[in-house]
Amino acid sequence: MHLRSMLLAGATALTATGAAAECAFDNDTPVKMLSAGFEAWKSVTDAMAECGNFEAELDQEFRTKQPAAFAADPSLYHLGGVSNGTITPLLNQGTVRPLDALVEEYGQHLKPNQLIRVDGQIMAVGMMVNTQHLMYRKDIFDELGLDVPKTYDEVLEAARVIEESGVVEYPLGMTMKSGWNIGQDFNNMFIGYGGWFYDDEGMPTVNTEAGVSALETMKALTEYADPEVLVSDSTYVQQQFQQGMIAMANLWASRGGAMDNAEESQVVGDVYAAAAPRAVEGGPPATTLWWDGIVVARNITDAEAEAAFRVAMEGINTEMVQESNDEAIWLIDGYQPNRLAEGAIATATTQPAPPSYPSTSQMGLMHTALGNELPAFFTGKRSAEATLAAVEEAYITAAKEAGLLE
Amino acid sequence: MKFRTFAAFVAPSIVMMLIFIAFPLVTVFLNSFRITQPVVEQVEVETCTAGFLEQTCTTEIKTQPVLDAAGNQVTTTEWVGWLSYERVLGLAAMGEALAEGAWAGILNIDFWKALRFTLTFTLITLPLVIGLGLAIAIAVNNAARSLKGPVIFVSLLPFIITPVIGALSIRWLFYGDGIVTALLEQWLATDISVAANGWAIEFLMMFYRVWHVAPFAFVIFYAGLQTVNQDTLESAIIDGANRWERLKYVIVPHLMPLIIFVALIHLMDAYRAFEEVVGFSSQAYRITLQWLTYDLLTPDDAGNRAISRASASAMLTMVGIMILLIPLLRRTWRDHHGES
Structure with a gap:
């Protein structure tokens, strides 16, 4: 991951020196940006680089660097790529600036949906949505006469049939790497069972029936997955898909483009996407909704902020979307949803709809506690109840130290 | 001077x-004895986020840090005594486990789990590193002059490789459908999942450490071998000592100070093991004390970091290293100052 992001950063740094090609204005103020390293960001930053004097750092470790880098005065970066999960520390520390005036002047073309507002003020400009949803091999499902599963009971049933047929090595791919990934997998399932993470006082509420059901369903699913699930992250599952080793997975919409990348994938055109399965009949799809977007640092001059914002607008305009249509579910005008976008759209428009991933301080602590404590359940060292009790205990300890609980 | x-x-x-x-x-x-916290307040916040077609706005009570006039977080610092140590050691959970008589439960507490693995890791790799280092040194010392150069070069290679890259290359040989695993699967005609077994990961982590550090021991011992008194060796031969006896009674005693030196360095390094956890993604099965400190210090998505607990954990690691080193340091002290 490090290597890849360094290569990406290097590649963008090179393109940054290229001629100012299709930018509407000549940028003469140096602008720096820090964002995540996936394909959509590469397209966006490449488009920004056309304005000149622009340097982007695409780094999957951005989430640990961003808060400190933006808290510096002057800020080490002018622009930041964030999601609803990672904007929290920037809002908490007040290190990003309201964008109302800049949107008024340079962002008239933005759709209202793109303007992320906190208490009425525009704090970020969204560019894409993301969600974990069901991706499946349509050729295999057709061959075996299987319907696309709508609930996790149906997923298990389909997995059983696929396993018996022996067409792939493992019916399911799962992103359950210890840490953030396994925490997020639990979040999805827990929400699907109607659970919520903490109450109004900030006390944890995961050691519940919903929590136990979520863990049991996850455990049942692992029976059909690679036994090495506890080291497998999104990239690993993406590769399992590309190499034809798995038949379905609850995977990020932003990974869709990779399935049709002929240089890497042996299953071009075979992978389709559908709504994230439900955990219970009539419940929401067992997943969370995410957006990715751009923020502007507070600790820079107004002139720099203006230049940075104008560059950012060039990065997320219609031309960029037309060039990189399949790399994300864009919110930007001109986006044509393709075959792989259907899953995300179906997920987001299902009633009841899945919630957005909560951007709160408590959620950060809860996610860490889940990520560290859940593996013990899957390695068989602890029961579901004991594991969830340990999660709550770890959360309470961390929340007390962070000053969120008395 | x-x-x-x-x-x-x-x-x-x-x-x-x-x-x-x-x-x-x-x-x-x-x-490690104080906790710095932001001052927080409960506020009602309306957040409008991007949906696929239109925005969803939610109003909820959020816990937010208070910002001062300059826009910086207001924080308070409090001296808390041994609180962070109690939290790192998981004393409350430990008390419960002991009260129930569930000894195994203690090993589910992060610190004790990490201590168990770190100690096993350190103490098992120690004799292997010294033994292997000595074996290579003796082999090179006895090799024909023309072979020495290439043999030294090859045996030093693992030591030159960047630690994380070394760990990753071994990981790639074994994890998933790595070459070695694929060969084993073909040979044994079964499905092998190395990374699904704690013990297998533990073994690989130790294997990597020995492979990586043995060349260091080799270099030191090889230098030491050049100073072995040849007269003593010859008289041992005349006295009828065989190879093994010469090694045991002449060479090893001569190298003893170097063996202690290598042991000291290895104990310090191995107790701080970290790159193995990252390289082999072993968090689900095995963690080390140094990794625990790192994990506490890493900010989560909301920017929270457990600095006080991380400090306590770092201090405990240092204390651990000191306890491990005491026997060796005492021996060195005695050697220098006589038995009095």
Whole structure:
């Protein structure tokens, strides 16, 4: 991951020196940006680089660097790529600036949906949505006469049939790497069972029936997955898909483009996407909704902020979307949803709809506690109840130290 | 040497040690006894986020840090005594486990789980590193002159490779459908999942460490072998000592100070094991004390970091290393000052 992001950063740094090609204005103020390293960001930053004097750092470790880098005065970066999960520390520390005036002047073309507002003020400009949803091999499902599963009971049933047929090595791919990934997998399932993470006082509420059901369903699913699930992250599952080793997975919409990348994938055109399965009949799809977007640092001059914002607008305009249509579910005008976008759209428009991933301080602590404590359940060292009790205990300890609980 | 000259030569080193070792150590020590928290308030916030077609706005009570007039977080710092140590050691959970008589439950507490693995890791790799290092040194020493150069070069290679890259290359040989695993699967005609077994990961982590560090021991021992008194060796041969006896009664005693030196360095390094956890993604099965400190210090998505607990964990790691080193340091002390 490090290597890849360094290569990406290097590649963008090179393109940054290229001629100012299709930018509407000549940028003469140096602008720096820090964002995540996936394909959509590469397209966006490449488009920004056309304005000149622009340097982007695409780094999957951005989430640990961003808060400190933006808290510096002057800020080490002018622009930041964030999601609803990672904007929290920037809002908490007040290190990003309201964008109302800049949107008024340079962002008239933005759709209202793109303007992320906190208490009425525009704090970020969204560019894409993301969600974990069901991706499946349509050729295999057709061959075996299987319907696309709508609930996790149906997923298990389909997995059983696929396993018996022996067409792939493992019916399911799962992103359950210890840490953030396994925490997020639990979040999805827990929400699907109607659970919520903490109450109004900030006390944890995961050691519940919903929590136990979520863990049991996850455990049942692992029976059909690679036994090495506890080291497998999104990239690993993406590769399992590309190499034809798995038949379905609850995977990020932003990974869709990779399935049709002929240089890497042996299953071009075979992978389709559908709504994230439900955990219970009539419940929401067992997943969370995410957006990715751009923020502007507070600790820079107004002139720099203006230049940075104008560059950012060039990065997320219609031309960029037309060039990189399949790399994300864009919110930007001109986006044509393709075959792989259907899953995300179906997920987001299902009633009841899945919630957005909560951007709160408590959620950060809860996610860490889940990520560290859940593996013990899957390695068989602890029961579901004991594991969830340990999660709550770890959360309470961390929340007390962070000053969120008395 | 005149005191002024001595001071002039030593001063830069002392200043560096103060800045880069003593000062951070004092800070960590102090941080482990105090907790700095943001002052938070409960506010009702309306957040509008992007949906696929239109926005969804939610109003909820959020816990937010208070910002001062300049826009910086207001924080309070409180001295909390041993609280962070109690939290790192999981004393409350440990008490419960002991009360129930569930000894195994203690090993589910992060610190004790990490301590168990770190100690096993350190103490098992120690004799292997020394043994393997000595074996290579003796083999090279006895190799034909023309072979020495290439053999030394090859045996030093693992030591030159960047630690994380070394760990990753071994990971790639075994994890998933790695070459070695694929060969084993073909040979045994079964499905093997190395990374699904704690013990297998533990074995790989130790294998990597021995492979990586043995060349260091080899270099030291090889240098030591060049100073073995040839007369003593010859008289041992005349006395009828065989190879094994010469090794046991002449060479090893001669190398003893070096063996202790290598052991000291290895104990210090292995107890701070970290790159193995990252390289082999072993968090689900095995963690080390140093990784625990790192994990506490890493900010989560909301920017929270457990600095006080991380400091306590770092101090505990240091105490652990000192306890491990005591027997060896006492031996060195005795050797230098006689048995009195």
